[in-house]
Amino acid sequence: MQVNLTINKKLYTLELKGHETLMEVLREHLSMTGTKTACQETECGTCTVMINGKAVLSCITLAANAQGDEITTIEGLANGDVLHPVQQAYVDCGSVQCGFCIPGMIMSSVALLEKNPQPTQEEIEYALDGNICRCAGYPKIFEAVREAGKKMKSEN
Amino acid sequence: MALKSKSKYEDEYVDPVGKSVPRIEGRGIVTGQLKYVFDVYFPNMLIGKMLRSPHAHARIISIDTSKAEALPGVRSVVTYKDTHQIKFGSNEYFFPHTVDQMALEADKVRYIGDEVAAVAAVDEETADAALRLIDVKYEVLPGVFEIEEAIKPGAPQIHESLNNIAVILPVNFGNPERVMKEADLVREDKFWCPVAHPAPMEPHVCVGQWETFTNKITLWSSSQAPFKCREALAKTLKMDLNDVRVIKMAVGGGFGGKLEMLPMDFASCLLSKKAGGLPVKISLTREEEFTTTRRKHGMIYKIKTGVKKDGTILAITGEVLADGGAYCSYGPTVLAAAIMRIFMVYKIQHFRMSGYRVYTNNPISGAMRGFGGVQSGFAIESHMDLIAKDLGMDPIEFRLKNITEPNMVTVNKMILTTNGLRECIEKAAKASGWVEKRGKMKNIKRGIGIGIAADVMGSKMYKSHESAGAIVKVEEDGSVYLFTGAADTGQGSNTALSQIAAHELGVSYSRIKCKAGDTEITPFDTGSFASRVTFISGNAALLGGRDAKLQILEIVAQDNDLDIKDLDIRAEKVIFKKDGKALMSFDKALELCYSFKYGKQIIGRGSYNPKTTPIDFRTGEGNVSGSYGFEAQIAEVEVDTDTGNVKVLELWDAHDIGKAINPQSVESQIEGSLAMGIGYTFYEDLRFKNGRVLNANFAGYRVPRSIGMPKMTTIMVETDELEGPFGAKGMGEASLLPTAAAIANAVEDAIGVRIKELPITADKIIKALKEKSAQKI
Numbered sequence: 006m007q008v009n010l011t012i013n014k015k016l017y018t019l020e021l022k023g024h025e026t027l028m029e030v031l032r033e034h035l036s037m038t039g040t041k042t043a044c045q046e047t048e049c050g051t052c053t054v055m056i057n058g059k060a061v062l063s064c065i066t067l068a069a070n071a072q073g074d075e076i077t078t079i080e081g082l083a084n085g086d087v088l089h090p091v092q093q094a095y096v097d098c099g100s101v102q103c104g105f106c107i108p109g110m111i112m113s114s115v116a117l118l119e120k121n122p123q124p125t126q127e128e129i130e131y132a133l134d135g136n137i138c139r140c141a142g143y144p145k146i147f148e149a150v151r152e153a154g155k156k157m158k159s160e161n
Numbered sequence: 162m163a164l165k166s167k168s169k170y171e172d173e174y175v176d177p178v179g180k181s182v183p184r185i186e187g188r189g190i191v192t193g194q195l196k197y198v199f200d201v202y203f204p205n206m207l208i209g210k211m212l213r214s215p216h217a218h219a220r221i222i223s224i225d226t227s228k229a230e231a232l233p234g235v236r237s238v239v240t241y242k243d244t245h246q247i248k249f250g251s252n253e254y255f256f257p258h259t260v261d262q263m264a265l266e267a268d269k270v271r272y273i274g275d276e277v278a279a280v281a282a283v284d285e286e287t288a289d290a291a292l293r294l295i296d297v298k299y300e301v302l303p304g305v306f307e308i309e310e311a312i313k314p315g316a317p318q319i320h321e322s323l324n325n326i327a328v329i330l331p332v333n334f335g336n337p338e339r340v341m342k343e344a345d346l347v348r349e350d351k352f353w354c355p356v357a358h359p360a361p362m363e364p365h366v367c368v369g370q371w372e373t374f375t376n377k378i379t380l381w382s383s384s385q386a387p388f389k390c391r392e393a394l395a396k397t398l399k400m401d402l403n404d405v406r407v408i409k410m411a412v413g414g415g416f417g418g419k420l421e422m423l424p425m426d427f428a429s430c431l432l433s434k435k436a437g438g439l440p441v442k443i444s445l446t447r448e449e450e451f452t453t454t455r456r457k458h459g460m461i462y463k464i465k466t467g468v469k470k471d472g473t474i475l476a477i478t479g480e481v482l483a484d485g486g487a488y489c490s491y492g493p494t495v496l497a498a499a500i501m502r503i504f505m506v507y508k509i510q511h512f513r514m515s516g517y518r519v520y521t522n523n524p525i526s527g528a529m530r531g532f533g534g535v536q537s538g539f540a541i542e543s544h545m546d547l548i549a550k551d552l553g554m555d556p557i558e559f560r561l562k563n564i565t566e567p568n569m570v571t572v573n574k575m576i577l578t579t580n581g582l583r584e585c586i587e588k589a590a591k592a593s594g595w596v597e598k599r600g601k602m603k604n605i606k607r608g609i610g611i612g613i614a615a616d617v618m619g620s621k622m623y624k625s626h627e628s629a630g631a632i633v634k635v636e637e638d639g640s641v642y643l644f645t646g647a648a649d650t651g652q653g654s655n656t657a658l659s660q661i662a663a664h665e666l667g668v669s670y671s672r673i674k675c676k677a678g679d680t681e682i683t684p685f686d687t688g689s690f691a692s693r694v695t696f697i698s699g700n701a702a703l704l705g706g707r708d709a710k711l712q713i714l715e716i717v718a719q720d721n722d723l724d725i726k727d728l729d730i731r732a733e734k735v736i737f738k739k740d741g742k743a744l745m746s747f748d749k750a751l752e753l754c755y756s757f758k759y760g761k762q763i764i765g766r767g768s769y770n771p772k773t774t775p776i777d778f779r780t781g782e783g784n785v786s787g788s789y790g791f792e793a794q795i796a797e798v799e800v801d802t803d804t805g806n807v808k809v810l811e812l813w814d815a816h817d818i819g820k821a822i823n824p825q826s827v828e829s830q831i832e833g834s835l836a837m838g839i840g841y842t843f844y845e846d847l848r849f850k851n852g853r854v855l856n857a858n859f860a861g862y863r864v865p866r867s868i869g870m871p872k873m874t875t876i877m878v879e880t881d882e883l884e885g886p887f888g889a890k891g892m893g894e895a896s897l898l899p900t901a902a903a904i905a906n907a908v909e910d911a912i913g914v915r916i917k918e919l920p921i922t923a924d925k926i927i928k929a930l931k932e933k934s935a936q937k938i
Contacts, residue, residue: 038200039193041413043362044447048859051362079193092191096183099825102833103651104190105362105413111191133867137859139362139414140651141829142836143870 008069012037013081019068027071028052028063031078039079039108043137050136053109054078060116060132079108082115090160091115094153095146102140110136114150122158124150168748170639170669171733177660177670178887181825185656185675186411186649197411198366198381199444206368207236209432209443210288211425212278212295213453214270217306217522217852218317219299221268221277228294229280234287237435238295239428240278241267247397251389251421251491251527254625255778259327259489261320262525264397264427270299271319271487272524273852274453279428281441304522306852308461308482311521319487319520327485328493328518332500332781334572335511337467337476344467344475346551350544352464353918354536356484356847357457357840359529360864363413364450369429370440378405378430384422384678385415385650386688391680393422398430402680409678412650416837417528418455419650420690421490451857455527456847458495459484462540464514472554472562476511477503481537483526485518490527492518493778494622499533501781502898503541504571505615505789506582507563512572522852528690530834534614534898535841539919542612542902547915555599556611556906557590564613567880574774574782577789579880579890581817585793586613588876589815593795600910606800607810610906612899613793617786618891619693621775629698630684631705633662633765635713637755639748641672643705646686647698648678652893653826654694658702660822661886665706666765667730668747684768692891695822696788699886700769709765716754716761717744772884788882791817792895794835796903800911802930805923807908808869809839814896815876820888824877830893831875836865838900846920 008021010030019034028045031037031054043051045064052064055077082089088096091114101107110133117124117132124132129150138146189195226238246267250260265276278295282288305311311325319325341347368381378400384390387407395405412419425443432441445454464479481499485492496516503509531538549559565571567580589611590596598609621627632644643662649655655675663670677683686698710730717735718725721744729736734743735750754761771787795813800806812835821827837845844863848855856862881888901919909915914929 032200033202036202037193038196038202041197041199041363043364043413044859046447046858046860049362049447079191083192088188088191092188095191096187099181099184099829101184101187101190101651102653102829103362103412103414104186104195105197105651107190108193130867130870137362137864137866139360139416139837139864140833142832142834142865142873143867144832144873145825145829146867 006069009072010068010076011074012076013078021068023069025068026064027054027066027068030068031063037078037080041105041108043105050113051106051109053112053136055112055116058116058119060113079111089115090156091118091153094149098145098149098152100141100145100149106136106138110138110146114153118150118154118157122154124154168746170672171746173671174669174733176664178664178822181823182656182660182670184653185659195411197363197413198368198383199363201368201381201442203440205439207281207283207436207439207441208285208288209279209281209429209441210292211276211428212292214273214275214277216270216299216301217273218302218304219270220302221266221270222298222300224278225296226278229291232287232291232294234283235280235291236439237281237432238278238291239265239431239435241265243431243435245397245399249393249397249422250489252489252493255622256328256493259493262488264424272522274524275487276424279432281432281436304852306521306523306849308484308519308521311519319522322520325520326517327489327520328496330496330500330516330778333513337478337511337513340476340511341467345470347465347467348548348551349465350547350917352462352540352543354460354462354539355919356459357529357845358451358847358862359416359418360862361414361416361418364445364447365419365423365425365454366444367426367429368440368442369426369433370438371430371434372438373434376404380407380426380430382407382409382426383412383419384409385412385419385648385690387648387678387680388646388685389688390422390426394427394430397427406681409648415650415689416530417532417690420528420688421455423454448857451862452524452854455490455525457529458492458526458536460499460536462536464540464544466544466548468548468552472552472559474507474509474563477509479514481514481516483518484523485520486523486525487520488525490525492526495528495533497776497778499537501573502534502537502615504573504575505565505577506613508565510572523849524854530837531894531897532691534616538612538614538898539901542899543905543917546610546906557586557595560613561586574784576784579819579882580791581878581880582613582615582791584878585791585815585817588878589793589795589813592874592876593797593813595795603911606802606911607797608907608909608911609795609797610903610910611793611795612903612906614895614898615792616790616895617691618696618788618790619771620691620785621773622785626770627687627697628768628770629686629701631701631767632684633666633705633709635709635751635763639672639751641666641668643673643675643702644683645675645677645698645702646683647694648689650689652830653823654689654698657695657822657826658698661699662702662706664887665703666710668733692790692894694891695889696885696891697769697771699889701767703886704767704769705765708767709763712763712765713750713754716759717750720753787884788890790890790892790895792899794896794899794903796907798904798907798911800908800926802912805926807921807926809871809904811872811874813874815878816892816896817878817880818892819882819885819890820879821877822887822889827877827892828875831896832873834896835873835900836870838897840865841919842901842904843920
């Protein structure tokens with residue numbers, strides 16, 4: 006079947022069988038390997054992308070069902086060479102260790118901050134609870150979300 | 162001589178050592194551009210899968226692969242018949258008889274998941290279908306799954322060893338039995354330390370390629386120890402080391418689990434060979450990761466201590482039984498570390514402890530962050546608190562009376578030089594408000610507890626040496642390569658090593674690009690384990706920077722008719738040592754090196770082997786580390802006595818790290834350790850029934866998530882280690898060792914009950930509270 010997907014504001018026309026997940030299509034059909042997966046069963050959050058501004062797990066989203074939606078992946082956040090404020094904050098705050106969870110973690114952070122640039126600690130914890138980081142123990146991730154939120158608020 | 166023009170590097174120069182420069186990989190990570198092996202897709206790449214035993218213990222009668230081979234889309238199938246049947250293991254140097262695993266088993270399977278065959282096909286569906294077509298006939302044997310059952314005479318024998326005991330480690334010093342009689346108090350405790358799993362976010366993944374006509378093997382690997390992986394591959398495939406190239410890409414976490422070659426690494430190469438040299442990718446599923454990769458040893462830890470009334474420890478005896486699972490892996494040395502770490506922490510003269518590494522038909526136990534120290538940390542630090550309580554002493558006062566000191570030699574000949582343990586304890590106590598809080602918050606069901614620990618910076622338990630090498634290559638335009646064999650698995654070693662090399666070479670950090678962990682182009686390094694990289698690989702990077710610098714200065718001295726001894730390079734300038742005055746810029750000096758006249762390539766070389774001695778495992782003696790790190794941790798908790806729920810309010814961690822090369826990375830390592838320690842304390846517990854893992858996913862095996870993380874306060878104690886690069890020691894594991902005990906000790910302070918079997922669950926708290934109130938009646 007022919008499937009049209011809008012990913013990072015570009016339209017892609019793909020010939021699919023229909024059962025492919027969005028994660029598979031991103032990684033294997035479009036070579037957009039920025040989106041990772043660590044469990045493929047909805048438990049780790051590593052494959053998070055944004056669909057219409059909401060954080061969504063691409064490992065259980067059928068690509069064919071995302072036709073007509075605005076899909077944003079980690080590759081679509083930076084503006085040219087300029088990192089998105091959330092990306093920049095993750096670098097500046099030293100929030101990354103191995104980095105494997107980070108694309109998903111950043112997508113969840115962006116989805117939160119676009120709605121709520123000044124979240125409380127509790128709101129941050131709830132927004133990121135679906136994303137496992139095994140290395141860094143979260144404090145520096147929380148810090149990055151707060152810092153990015155400040156910047157995003159002042160930019161608006 | 163006046164400087165003509167300043168380079169951008171001179172303008173921006175700051176001394177990189179001690180600065181929180183951002184991680185080299187940072188921008189790659191946050192944009193998704195950094196490539197992991199998981200992200201490798203070659204044209205014509207095949208997908209490989211492992212066929213695993215469904216039985217915990219069985220004899221292999223026959224394997225028929227003909228139907229799988231005939232399936233369209235299948236490119237190769239391999240079994241033991243395609244191998245040299247050479248066993249591999251990780252303690253071959255000290256315990257050769259523990260080399261007991263074959264990449265593809267021939268006669269017997271010993272746990273559910275044991276590798277029997279492998280297939281490579283054009284896609285995953287075909288590979289899965291092919292696995293189902295392989296016909297293996299088994300004769301199922303009785304299995305044994307509990308440590309104490311496995312060592313009974315008559316238990317099913319898993320290998321050839323007597324009573325399933327792979328290794329017995331007797332560690333004896335002094336005369337504990339005699340001295341124990343002089344004690345005012347003798348206390349004995351038994352603890353259970355459960356099985357945890359490293360559970361890195363990136364499951365094991367590899368791409369193997371065996372170019373058949375040139376006989377060249379390349380393995381793109383998620384290894385923590387690419388050179389160790391190469392050694393095992395070369396040995397089992399009967400190749401020379403330089404026939405095998407292991408390329409470590411970005412690694413999505415390891416925590417000890419990625420320290421060894423796994424059968425999948427071996428199989429991907431063999432499958433590739435049989436498929437005419439096409440690359441074969443094998444990625445484990447999360448379930449395979451939890452069930453077939455190395456896990457933390459479950460341990461029964463029995464410890465008995467005799468003390469004087471004033472709190473002086475006289476003697477310690479005990480026994481440690483470790484559930485090794487089906488094969489030995491790093492087991493013997495994990496066991497040794499679980500017993501011998503105590504000598505770094507407490508002054509002990511009379512000691513007798515025996516360790517037993519026991520085979521069971523459970524999955525394979527091996528290295529995991531802490532390397533035996535998490536188990537012993539929980540047992541020993543809980544036990545020490547109980548002794549202090551029996552003596553009516555404050556737990557900190559009791560510890561301060563018995564801890565090791567700077568510049569001492571322990572009973573097993575470890576040479577402790579700088580030792581900030583006392584300072585760590587005092588600083589953590591002060592920061593946490595210990596004196597105001599301890600024993601004074603029972604009315605609000607809050608408590609505070611301490612645990613202390615020490616750790617090695619590398620350990621001579623791998624092979625005859627554990628050296629690290631570095632090459633610092635200065636290009637014609639002044640840009641610099643650091644080649645290191647060290648394996649950055651996310652801890653930030655590429656960044657820290659670049660900081661060290663830049664400082665020593667005397668140039669701006671941003672000149673440096675780091676190339677790491679490729680066995681064909683980088684120098685040898687034993688890998689990322691035992692918190693060794695900053696210390697050992699860091700010293701190699703320092704020596705490489707120094708050698709490059711001297712090569713440049715040699716030309717400068719010659720050209721200016723000066724003595725090289727009078728010159729140095731600091732902050733982007735060649736200077737006179739005596740007054741610090743600049744002779745020329747670094748760029749100018751380099752122009753000279755690459756001039757018509759000199760044409761000298763600058764390739765600095767560093768090699769460092771710590772001044773250590775291997776452990777003599779017959780006696781337990783040996784100075785295994787070139788430096789030792791120390792650690793004190795305090796936890797404050799609040800217990801809900803209705804639900805049994807324990808909330809950690811704050812953790813204070815004071816860590817003697819010698820010198821923080823990159824303070825932000827140090828803090829991040831500590832915070833990551835504390836989170837993992839919280840996981841081990843409350844919920845990380847891989848559970849089994851008849852050898853089958855019951856919770857092989859993130860829903861069943863809970864790891865720390867963002868909700869419920871306590872406030873973490875880190876205190877860096879800098880003792881300026883003489884042997885370390887710019888005073889640095891290694892770090893990254895020690896902060897995980899005392900967490901469970903600090904929390905268990907805080908729980909007792911809060912509500913007066915003691916949990917001796919991890920994890921501390923709500924039902925255990927409620928049960929203990931009921932038992933306590935029953936005792937009162």
